[in-house]
Amino acid sequence: MKRLSTGAFAAALLITGCAGGSSDDSGYSSATDSPSSSASQASSQSSSVASTLTYNDTDETETSQSIYKNAGSRIVEHLDRGLIAVKSGGGWFLSWRLLGPEYGSNIAFNVYKGDKLLNSSPITDSTNYQDDSDGDGTYTVRAVFDGKRVLAKSKAALKLANGYLEIPLKAASSDYYVQHAWAADLDGDGQFEFVVSRLPGDKTSNPCYLEAYKLDGSFLWRVDMGVNSYTRDTTGIGANDAAPAAISGFGNIAGYRNDDMVTVYDLDSDGKAEVLVRTATGTTFADGKVITSASSQDQFISVIQGSTGKEITRTAVPSDFLAHGPVGGQFGVGYFDGVHPSLVTQLVVRGVPAKKGIFHFMVVAWDFDGKTLSQKWKWLADASGTTAERSHQIRVVDVDGDGKDEFAAGNYLLNSDGTLRYVIDGAGHGDRFHIGKFDPSRTGLQGFGIQQSELNVWSKFPWYYYDAVTGTRLTTGKHLDYTPSTAADEALWDVGRGTAADIDPRHPGYEFWGALSDLTLPAAGVWNVDGTKVSTKVPSVNFRIWWDGDVGAELLDGTVIDKWNPDTETTTRLFEPAGVVSSWRSAPPFYGDVLGDWREEVLLETTDHTALRLFSTTIPSNRRFYTLAHNPEYRLGFTVRGYLQSLLVDYYLGYDMADPPKPAIRVVGQAAAS
Numbered sequence: 118m119k120r121l122s123t124g125a126f127a128a129a130l131l132i133t134g135c136a137g138g139s140s141d142d143s144g145y146s147s148a149t150d151s152p153s154s155s156a157s158q159a160s161s162q163s164s165s166v167a168s169t170l171t172y173n174d175t176d177e178t179e180t181s182q183s184i185y186k187n188a189g190s191r192i193v194e195h196l197d198r199g200l201i202a203v204k205s206g207g208g209w210f211l212s213w214r215l216l217g218p219e220y221g222s223n224i225a226f227n228v229y230k231g232d233k234l235l236n237s238s239p240i241t242d243s244t245n246y247q248d249d250s251d252g253d254g255t256y257t258v259r260a261v262f263d264g265k266r267v268l269a270k271s272k273a274a275l276k277l278a279n280g281y282l283e284i285p286l287k288a289a290s291s292d293y294y295v296q297h298a299w300a301a302d303l304d305g306d307g308q309f310e311f312v313v314s315r316l317p318g319d320k321t322s323n324p325c326y327l328e329a330y331k332l333d334g335s336f337l338w339r340v341d342m343g344v345n346s347y348t349r350d351t352t353g354i355g356a357n358d359a360a361p362a363a364i365s366g367f368g369n370i371a372g373y374r375n376d377d378m379v380t381v382y383d384l385d386s387d388g389k390a391e392v393l394v395r396t397a398t399g400t401t402f403a404d405g406k407v408i409t410s411a412s413s414q415d416q417f418i419s420v421i422q423g424s425t426g427k428e429i430t431r432t433a434v435p436s437d438f439l440a441h442g443p444v445g446g447q448f449g450v451g452y453f454d455g456v457h458p459s460l461v462t463q464l465v466v467r468g469v470p471a472k473k474g475i476f477h478f479m480v481v482a483w484d485f486d487g488k489t490l491s492q493k494w495k496w497l498a499d500a501s502g503t504t505a506e507r508s509h510q511i512r513v514v515d516v517d518g519d520g521k522d523e524f525a526a527g528n529y530l531l532n533s534d535g536t537l538r539y540v541i542d543g544a545g546h547g548d549r550f551h552i553g554k555f556d557p558s559r560t561g562l563q564g565f566g567i568q569q570s571e572l573n574v575w576s577k578f579p580w581y582y583y584d585a586v587t588g589t590r591l592t593t594g595k596h597l598d599y600t601p602s603t604a605a606d607e608a609l610w611d612v613g614r615g616t617a618a619d620i621d622p623r624h625p626g627y628e629f630w631g632a633l634s635d636l637t638l639p640a641a642g643v644w645n646v647d648g649t650k651v652s653t654k655v656p657s658v659n660f661r662i663w664w665d666g667d668v669g670a671e672l673l674d675g676t677v678i679d680k681w682n683p684d685t686e687t688t689t690r691l692f693e694p695a696g697v698v699s700s701w702r703s704a705p706p707f708y709g710d711v712l713g714d715w716r717e718e719v720l721l722e723t724t725d726h727t728a729l730r731l732f733s734t735t736i737p738s739n740r741r742f743y744t745l746a747h748n749p750e751y752r753l754g755f756t757v758r759g760y761l762q763s764l765l766v767d768y769y770l771g772y773d774m775a776d777p778p779k780p781a782i783r784v785v786g787q788a789a790a791s
């Protein structure tokens with residue numbers, strides 16, 4: 118084996134822009150660069166290495182390479198290597214991204230501390246490394262293609278010296294807390310930023326804030342949503358009466374409690390994300406410009422430049438429901454043409470009188486060309502005569518694999534052109550629904566939803582598992598065999614939470630379970646996709662998370678992560694950070710794969726609400742998946758909030774899985790948009 122100091126020869130043998138130009142077919146093992154025992158050895162070996170390794174030190178991701186161009190149609194973010202170093206034991210746990218376009222190529226990684234190569238041979242089977250070697254230094258990684266082409270060093274690792282990145286929050290004039298966070302690359306540097314909604318504890322005299330932060334902790338901007346962002350009428354039913362410029366929130370502060378009215382995405386594919394937010398008179402942007410409108414009830418959707426917090430353009434919210442007052446609802450993003458992202462909004466208002474009437478809602482898709490936000494399509498539930506019911510959450514996902522996204526919310530699904538595909542037979546309103554690849558033996562994606570029973574509206578079944586392509590129910594939980602009528606019945610019939618995740622390797626496919634109040638009820642327990650009950654217990658039910666490195670799911674609730682043991686039907690606590698709190702509904706402001714390898718990070722707020730902390734796992738994994746943020750369904754999960762539900766991928770990620778298919782994406786700027 119050749120022994121070299123890679124730092125020395127990389128500098129000496131810099132060959133730029135000629136990747137692929139090498140005709141050398143040396144075997145991978147002979148091209149291995151491994152730790153040097155001395156600098157003199159390095160220089161003596163340099164000439165032989167030149168023929169086997171081509172170092173491209175000008176561009177980290179070697180964006181001219183064909184693998185970045187010859188990809189699928191969907192234009193996605195140009196992410197960097199995302200290298201992090203998390204303090205772990207006496208050393209550092211390193212993890213980094215395999216990018217979507219790189220997946221399936223002959224790629225390996227070398228890990229460096231300063232100029233010292235740490236790994237003994239290029240790492241092919243994972244994207245993490247535990248360094249317990251002596252000394253300090255800046256960590257970097259280099260990708261090695263085909264055993265010969267070596268990309269430039271990544272950016273230096275972000276160091277999580279205390280086990281987390283800390284992002285101090287800008288001082289606020291009263292008690293504020295972070296409700297939601299949206300991850301997106303605002304400035305085009307390949308690293309995610311966070312946009313956060315900050316809501317006042319005092320619900321009647323302080324505005325909502327929208328703020329942006331970088332992962333190094335620096336503050337970018339604040340938009341003050343203004344006097345119309347909170348409900349000042351404390352005598353009304355604030356929970357059903359959206360303030361015109363409320364963002365997220367719940368109760369009197371901000372309208373209906375599942376509202377978010379914000380999303381963040383690079384809609385015009387210029388490499389930098391925009392912030393889309395519903396605004397009204399009094400909203401003040403980061404450059405001091407203020408919206409003034411004839412009526413305080415006028416509502417707009419503003420497009421904000423993500424890097425600056427300045428408004429680019431604004432358009433009026435559709436006027437269909439004006440008679441009922443301001444709309445609330447949810448924002449998200451979908452690729453309805455299979456190539457370009459569109460904003461999609463589910464706009465909801467509870468009808469007069471007294472804001473206790475029926476929910477009127479519409480789904481509207483919008484395109485942004487860099488200058489103007491224009492309506493793409495609109496679906497009015499009222500006009501459709503449908504039994505579709507809006508829910509507390511939306512999902513945008515390509516359920517049938519044709520490359521174009523569908524829009525789903527609770528019991529209904531719209532096609533990519535904004536027409537109704539189905540309403541699930543017998544299903545009504547429920548607080549959670551999940552769509553993913555739950556059964557590897559079925560085509561397309563599958564769904565699982567739970568059902569609410571409240572105020573003498575009784576569900577037909579407590580939960581349902583269905584074919585998300587057609588809306589056909591496959592399995593349904595059963596209620597007790599009598600007609601409910603009492604408040605005690607309501608406690609039995611109502612299911613407030615439900616989750617789908619692969620928690621039991623003994624049964625192919627995902628499991629799902631609802632939070633039923635009585636474990637003796639016929640629909641209680643854990644169920645498998647084949648319709649069998651696999652446990653009589655109910656595990657943690659809030660969120661699925663990938664944390665410990667295997668392909669099964671862990672469970673996130675509040676600030677803690679648990680692992681279900683199907684043999685003992687008990688859970689083991691894996692992670693329980695101190696000094697942090699979750700947001701409302703035991704939900705973190707954000708969780709998802711935003712740094713490091715494919716495992717998911719968790720963003721929580723300090724107990725005193727002065728900072729955010731981003732946690733990442735330190736458990737090694739021997740699995741190597743492309744970054745989940747390059748999976749189409751998963752990435753769009755970042756764009757939706759509402760009640761917040763589990764993120765899911767559009768391939769089967771679970772026990773006994775096959776290799777995932779290559780994502781049909783191409784990185785922004787790497788090919789002309791069609």
Ligand SMILES: [Ca+2]
Pocket residue numbers: 301302303304305306307308309310
């Ligand atoms: Ca960025």
Ligand SMILES: [Ca+2]
Pocket residue numbers: 382383384385386387388389390391
């Ligand atoms: Ca943009």
Ligand SMILES: [Ca+2]
Pocket residue numbers: 514515516517518519520521522523533
């Ligand atoms: Ca589709």
Ligand SMILES: [Ca+2]
Pocket residue numbers: 709710711712713714715716717718733
């Ligand atoms: Ca990660």
